[in-house]
Amino acid sequence: MTATTQQAVIIAIAGASASGKSLIAQSIYRKLRKDFGPDEIGVISEDRYYRDQSHLPMEQRALTNYDHPCAMEHELLAEHLRTLQQGNTVHLPNYSYSQHTRVAETTEFKPKKVIILEGILLLNNAEVRDIMHTGVYMDTPLDICFLRRLQRDVQERGRSMESVIKQYQETVRPMFLQFIEPSKQYADLIVPRGGKNKIAIDLLAARIRQFLKT
Ligand SMILES: Nc1ncnc2c1ncn2[C@@H]1O[C@H](COP(=O)(O)OP(=O)(O)O)[C@@H](O)[C@H]1O
Ligand SMILES: O=c1ccn([C@@H]2O[C@H](COP(=O)(O)O)[C@@H](O)[C@H]2O)c(=O)[nH]1
Numbered sequence: 001m002t003a004t005t006q007q008a009v010i011i012a013i014a015g016a017s018a019s020g021k022s023l024i025a026q027s028i029y030r031k032l033r034k035d036f037g038p039d040e041i042g043v044i045s046e047d048r049y050y051r052d053q054s055h056l057p058m059e060q061r062a063l064t065n066y067d068h069p070c071a072m073e074h075e076l077l078a079e080h081l082r083t084l085q086q087g088n089t090v091h092l093p094n095y096s097y098s099q100h101t102r103v104a105e106t107t108e109f110k111p112k113k114v115i116i117l118e119g120i121l122l123l124n125n126a127e128v129r130d131i132m133h134t135g136v137y138m139d140t141p142l143d144i145c146f147l148r149r150l151q152r153d154v155q156e157r158g159r160s161m162e163s164v165i166k167q168y169q170e171t172v173r174p175m176f177l178q179f180i181e182p183s184k185q186y187a188d189l190i191v192p193r194g195g196k197n198k199i200a201i202d203l204l205a206a207r208i209r210q211f212l213k214t
Contacts, residue, residue: 006113006214007085008081008084008085008111008112008113008114008115009113009114009115009133009134010081010085010114010117010131010132010133010134011115011116011117011132011133011136011204011208012117012119012122012123012128012129012132012134012135012136013025013116013117013118013119013122013136013137013138014118014119014121014122014123014124014135014136014138014180014187015120015137015138015139015140015180015191016120016138016140016142016145016176016180016181017067017120017145017149017172017176018140018145018146018148018149018152019138019139019140019145019194019195020138020140020148020191020193020194020195020196020197021118021119021138021195022045022118022195023194023195023196024118024136024138024191024194024195024197024200024201025043025116025118026043027195027196028116028201028204028205028208029041029042029043029116031205032114032208032209032212035209035212036113036212039110039112040112040113040114040212041112041113041114041115041116041212042109042112042114042116043115043116043117043118044080044092044109044115044116044117044118045117045118045119046077046117046118046119046120046121046122047095047097047119048092048093048094048095049072049073049074049076049077049093049095049119050066050071050072050073050095050101050102051071051072051073051102052101052102053101053102054101054102056101058099058100061099061100061101062100064100065171065175066100066167066171067120067171067175067180068171068175069121069124069179072119072121074121074125074127074128077128078125078127078128078131080109081117081128081131082131084109084111084112084115085111085131087111088111089108089109089110090108090109091106091107091108091109092106092107092109093106094106094107097153097158097159098157098158113211113212114208114211114212116208120176120180121179121180121183122135123135123137123183123184123187124179124180124182124183129186134188134189134207135187135189136187136188136189136190136204137183137184137187137189137190137191138191138194138195139184139190139191139192139193140193140194142173142176144194146168146173149164149168149172150164150165150168189203189204
């Protein structure tokens with residue numbers, strides 16, 4: 001793709017932690033990748049843009065509020081999205097949840113026709129909102145999100161049950177109420193229940209298919 005070709009269509013999926021953002025994004029991607037291939041469509045997680053904290057000792061990293069907008073480098077995300085829309089390749093940061101910081105290696109990401117973004121605070125950020133074409137909000141009940149997060153973070157993110165519960169009470173839930181839930185007002189589409197909502201997956205995939213065919 002060159003700077004003169006069509007701008008990438010950016011679909012952003014936001015909502016609470018463990019509301020099913022990643023699952024729905026991957027389900028749509030897998031459905032479309034079969035017909036269009038990885039050069040046409042890709043997924044970027046907002047979590048990649050958690051700030052680098054390698055200059056901080058581990059005990060201090062564990063105290064960061066990861067659910068506050070300041071924890072994310074949204075300005076870099078917006079810059080990368082603009083670069084991709086101009087038809088240029090970017091190098092996405094990679095983030096380690098267990099180390100609470102970025103790792104040295106980056107991942108090359110070439111321009112695509114459609115980019116699915118997924119992350120808790122995407123609809124909260126005005127700069128990112130200006131770049132996206134469609135905003136989706138995953139409206140999964142918070143108690144369900146908490147149970148899924150507890151299971152996932154213990155199994156996949158190297159966390160203890162106690163630390164997940166403490167973090168949920170101190171930052172995850174309050175920041176959800178302050179920043180994430182109010183950002184629902186900016187969504188074009190609200191998806192109830194979670195990442196296995198088949199009708200929502202089919203509708204979004206059909207809409208994206210139209211963009212990919214043009
Ligand atoms: N509708 C659903 N039914 C059952 N499990 C689900 C559903 N939606 C998501 N999950 C599971 O919940 C966990 C969190 O989902 P995930 O997509 O990682 O959330 P997010 O990206 O919003 O943090 C994952 O283990 C996922 O497989
Ligand atoms: O070092 C970190 C970075 C992030 N988190 C938590 O992750 C979620 C966002 O990711 P989801 O995939 O949407 O769940 C956020 O709620 C942070 O609290 C973390 O615990 N540690």
